[in-house]
Amino acid sequence: MSASLFEPLQLGDIALANRIVMAPMTRSRAGEGGLPTGLHQAYYAQRAGAGLIVAEGTYPSRHGKGYCRTPGIENTAQIYAWRDVTGSVRSRGAAMVLQLMHVGRVATRHNKAPDAQTVAPSAIRARGTIYADGQGLVEMEVPRALAENEVTAVIDEYRQAAVNALAAGFDGVELHCSSGYLPMQFLLLCTNQRTDGYGGSLRARLRFVVETLEAIAGAIGAGRVGLRICPGNPYNDMHDDDPAATYGALLDAVTPLGLAYLHVSRSPDPALDAFALARRHFGGALIVNDGFDGASAARAVASGVGEAVSFARHFIANPDLPQRLRHGAPLAAFDRTLLHTPGARGYTDYPAYEAYEAAAGLAATGQVISQEGLQP
Numbered sequence: 001m002s003a004s005l006f007e008p009l010q011l012g013d014i015a016l017a018n019r020i021v022m023a024p025m026t027r028s029r030a031g032e033g034g035l036p037t038g039l040h041q042a043y044y045a046q047r048a049g050a051g052l053i054v055a056e057g058t059y060p061s062r063h064g065k066g067y068c069r070t071p072g073i074e075n076t077a078q079i080y081a082w083r084d085v086t087g088s089v090r091s092r093g094a095a096m097v098l099q100l101m102h103v104g105r106v107a108t109r110h111n112k113a114p115d116a117q118t119v120a121p122s123a124i125r126a127r128g129t130i131y132a133d134g135q136g137l138v139e140m141e142v143p144r145a146l147a148e149n150e151v152t153a154v155i156d157e158y159r160q161a162a163v164n165a166l167a168a169g170f171d172g173v174e175l176h177c178s179s180g181y182l183p184m185q186f187l188l189l190c191t192n193q194r195t196d197g198y199g200g201s202l203r204a205r206l207r208f209v210v211e212t213l214e215a216i217a218g219a220i221g222a223g224r225v226g227l228r229i230c231p232g233n234p235y236n237d238m239h240d241d242d243p244a245a246t247y248g249a250l251l252d253a254v255t256p257l258g259l260a261y262l263h264v265s266r267s268p269d270p271a272l273d274a275f276a277l278a279r280r281h282f283g284g285a286l287i288v289n290d291g292f293d294g295a296s297a298a299r300a301v302a303s304g305v306g307e308a309v310s311f312a313r314h315f316i317a318n319p320d321l322p323q324r325l326r327h328g329a330p331l332a333a334f335d336r337t338l339l340h341t342p343g344a345r346g347y348t349d350y351p352a353y354e355a356y357e358a359a360a361g362l363a364a365t366g367q368v369i370s371q372e373g374l375q376p
C-alpha cells in the first residue's frame with residue numbers, strides 16, 4: 001500500500017507525525033548577537049503542524065556568518081534563546097532540527113563580528129553582491145584560504161554546534177551542503193584548488209563533508225543528522241561540470257554513516273534527476289524538495305520518490321500549510337518585499353485559513369506563487 005503525506009514517519013532517531021517538512025528559510029530576524037527572539041518562537045510555533053521543521057540556516061561559529069541578522073548556535077546565550085523556540089514547537093507536536101550553515105566565502109565583513117574572518121578552501125572570491133545593514137549591496141570579499149590544521153578546527157566547530165543544538169532542545173541538525181556555502185566550496189573545483197589532502201581529486205574534495213558528518217554523528221548520533229544537497233546548483237557563483245559524478249560519489253561515501261535523512265532538491269539541470277540519483281546512491285530516507293504543491297507532494301510520497309516532502313515558500317504565507325493541504329484549502333501568496341525585513345510584518349502576521357477568511361471577508365484565492373524570492 002502506498003504511503004500518504006499525513007502518515008507518521010521515522011527518520012533515524014527522529015519521529016515525525018506526518019511527512020510534511022518545513023524547509024529551512026533564512027528570514028533575517030535574529031537579534032543582536034545572533035539570538036533568536038520571541039518572534040522566532042511565534043513564527044515556528046505557528047508552523048508546528050509540520051511533521052518536521054528544519055530551522056533556518058544558522059552559523060556554527062562566528063566565522064561562518066555571512067548574511068545580516070542570521071542566528072547562531074555557538075554560545076550559551078544562543079542555546080538558551082533557541083530553547084524557547086524548540087520548547088514551543090515540540091510541545092505542539094512537530095520535530096525540529098537546526099540547519100548548520102557556514103557560508104565560507106559568501107560573506108562581507110560588514111555582517112560579521114569584528115573578530116570573525118571570512119575563510120574558504122581557496123582564496124577565490126564569489127562574484128556577486130551581498131546585502132549588509134547600513135551598507136546596502138556590497139561586493140563579496142576575497143576569503144582567506146584555510147590552512148590544513150584550520151580545516152580540522154572548522155570541522156570541530158560544526159561538532160560543537162551540533163552538541164549545542166541538542167542542548168538547545170533540537171532533535172538533530174542538518175548540514176547545509178548546497179547553495180555555494182562552505183561544504184559545497186570544498187566539493188567543487190571552482191572553489192577548491194587546494195593541493196593538500198582536502199583538494200585535488202574528487203575523493204579528496206569529498207573529505208571535508210564526510211569528516212564533518214562523521215564528527216557531528218560521532219557527537220550526537222547519526223540518527224539525528226541530516227544532509228542537504230542540490231546537485232548542480234549554481235547559486236553563489238558555483239559551477240560543476242559533472243554533478244552526477246560529484247554527488248554520486250558523495251552519497252556513496254556518506255551512506256555507511258547511517259544518517260537520519262538526505263534532504264535533496266531538484267537539480268536546476270533538467271537532464272539530471274536528482275531524486276533518482278539520490279535513491280541510487282543514498283541508502284537512507286529522502287526528503288525531496290522544490291516546487292511541490294499538495295498534489296505533487298502526495299504523488300511523490302505515494303510513488304516512493306521520497307519518504308517526505310519539504311515546502312519552503314508555501315509555508316511563508318500559510319502557517320497552517322499541513323491543514324490546508326489536508327482539506328484542500330486554497331494557498332495564500334507571500335509578500336516578497338518582506339522576506340528579509342526585520343520585525344513581525346510578513347513574518348508572524350500571516351493568518352491561518354479560517355482567520356484569513358474572517359479578516360478578508362472572503363475565501364483566499366489560490367494564487368500562483370512566483371519563483372522569485374529564492375534565497376539561501
Ligand SMILES: Cc1cc2nc3c(=O)[nH]c(=O)nc-3n(C[C@H](O)[C@H](O)[C@H](O)COP(=O)(O)O)c2cc1C
Binds near residue numbers: 057
Ligand atoms: C526566503 C528563503 C530563504 C531560504 N533560506 C534557506 C536556508 O537558510 N537554507 C537552505 O538550505 N535553503 C534555503 N532556502 C531554500 C528553500 O529551503 C527551498 O529549497 C526552496 O525555496 C525551494 O522550495 P519551495 O519550492 O518549497 O519553496 C530559502 C528559500 C527562501 C524562499
